[in-house]
Amino acid sequence: EIVMTQSPATLSVSPGERATLSCRASQSVSSHLAWYQQKPGQAPRLLIYGASSRATGIPARFSGSGSGTEFTLTISSLQSEDFAVYYCQQYNDWPPMCSFGQGTKLEIK
Amino acid sequence: QLQLQESGPGLVKPSETLSLICSVSGDSITTSGYYWGWIRQPPGKGLEWIGYIYYDGSTYYSPSLKSRVTISVDTSKNQFSLRLRSVTAADTAVYYCARNRDVYFPFDYWGQGVLVTVSS
Numbered sequence: 354e355i356v357m358t359q360s361p362a363t364l365s366v367s368p369g370e371r372a373t374l375s376c377r378a379s380q381s382v383s384s385h386l387a388w389y390q391q392k393p394g395q396a397p398r399l400l401i402y403g404a405s406s407r408a409t410g411i412p413a414r415f416s417g418s419g420s421g422t423e424f425t426l427t428i429s430s431l432q433s434e435d436f437a438v439y440y441c442q443q444y445n446d447w448p449p450m451c452s453f454g455q456g457t458k459l460e461i462k
Numbered sequence: 463q464l465q466l467q468e469s470g471p472g473l474v475k476p477s478e479t480l481s482l483i484c485s486v487s488g489d490s491i492t493t494s495g496y497y498w499g500w501i502r503q504p505p506g507k508g509l510e511w512i513g514y515i516y517y518d519g520s521t522y523y524s525p526s527l528k529s530r531v532t533i534s535v536d537t538s539k540n541q542f543s544l545r546l547r548s549v550t551a552a553d554t555a556v557y558y559c560a561r562n563r564d565v566y567f568p569f570d571y572w573g574q575g576v577l578v579t580v581s582s
Contacts, residue, residue: 354525385566387568387569389509389568389569395574396558396560396572396573396574396575397509397558397569397572398572399568399569399570402567402568402570408570440508440509442509442568442569444562444565444566444567444568445566447565448522449497449514449516449522449565450511450522450524451499451511451568452511453508453509453510453511454508455508456508456509
């Protein structure tokens with residue numbers, strides 16, 4: 354089973370600044386890595402798939418990078434609506450399985 | 463527009479079986495290539511994948527839950543369901559259903575989630 358580890362657990366950033374979130378896989382997941390945003394009381398929303406492709410309707414300030422075991426989500430200029438919890442997910446297993454990181458809470462500094 | 467909606471009891475007694483249904487609208491549950499999944503989130507904690515059912519009825523489960531979980535599909539109602547047996551308080555969570563459009567694609571559509579509490 355592939356274990357996903359996110360860091361940091363909490364990130365404090367001021368509006369307008371850049372945020373960088375990390376995700377590490379216990380073994381290679383190729384580029385089969387997604388990022389989700391979750392706000393209180395809501396279902397997760399897909400932001401990034403294939404490690405670096407933005408999902409439909411996601412603003413360009415969200416970008417993803419990495420492959421193999423190390424991945425990064427960057428939010429270039431934080432807006433008020435970006436403060437939320439972010440999860441990474443790998444979907445590289447066969448037979449089909451997936452796993453999530455424990456989440457990074459992005460809070461206002 | 464694809465929509466998913468979870469339904470089921472909000473309260474289940476310990477040792478009993480949790481049963482939830484996900485109703486799908488806007489697309490057919492038998493569309494080739496689609497995986498339909500269940501994910502849960504205990505209060506204040508992270509996301510945990512429970513399992514998938516493929517459009518052809520094949521199922522794949524989390525190793526940690528495999529002995530207690532069954533996911534099935536009702537094509538006549540365009541629904542799929544989750545059964546989790548022998549529940550304990552640790553199974554208290556918001557349960558989400560979601561869709562992958564391909565095995566190498568993440569969950570792109572989610573239901574709103576339903577809170578299930580395990581308590582006597």
